[in-house]
Amino acid sequence: MSDFGTAAIFFVTFLVIAYLRSGDWATLALICGGGVFAVLTVLSLKPYILRRFATWGHAWQNASTGSGYQQTRTMASAASGGLVGVGPGEGWLHNVAAGDTDLVFGMLCEEWGLIIALLAVGSVITLAVFAVRACRAGRSSFYVIAACAATSMMVFQTCLNVFGAVDILPLTGVTFPFVSNGGTSMISSWGLLAFLKATDTRPNASFAIRLPSRREDRKNAALAPQAGEEWEADYEEN
Secondary structure, three states, X not given: OOOHHHHHHHHHHHHHHHHHHHOOHHHHHHHHXXXXXXXXXXXXXXXXXXXXXXXXXXOHHHOOOOOOHHHHHHHHHHHHHOOOOOOOOOOOHHHOOOOOOOOHHHHHHHHHOHHHHHHHHHHHHHHHXXXXXXXXXXXXXXXXXXXXXXXXXHHHHHHHHHHHHOOOOOOOOOOOOOOOXXXXXXXXXXXXXXXXXXXXXXXXXXXXXXXXXXXXHHHHHHHHHHHHHHHHHHHHHO
């Protein structure tokens, strides 16, 4: 599929996995060099992507044409919502193409207000903080890398959706996790959360068998001699 936004998300996720697996900056630099070459090749084969990059930062100069029409309407509707919004279903951005999918951040600002929109972004960032903290207590490196990769996908996808809608980044046409309309997007987002849940080591937090922590290992090691002495005393008495 000719989807540059999804390709960018997978590439960033691949960089995160490569860094967590090796930690070699030279390898990452080589991968980025190959990625730049691939982007230049894609731009030469897909000229419509180059037109989107040409519109980046100049949306208001192309407000009446197809290249900047969606972004200017999104920014105008987001500004009209204020802090608390005009009310659910009372906005007009849904009349614009992809208003409830690729441009859903503008609709969220318009109908629910800037506060709710920023809280929605903060919810995704909270998942990223949880994944970083799970690196210290993950069950294994596999779960940690999977959780960080899943979180990087959601965070970068959110950045492309939010910043693309307000012309800070090129509009690549990706969804906002758990907010944009679409069944496959919602299912994929819940699937990514499963990797985050697998790293949760709290008691009774998941159905997976929880391995003992280092503190519990030291505690069991300290109690082992006492249990052995009690068993020997009972044996001598009998």
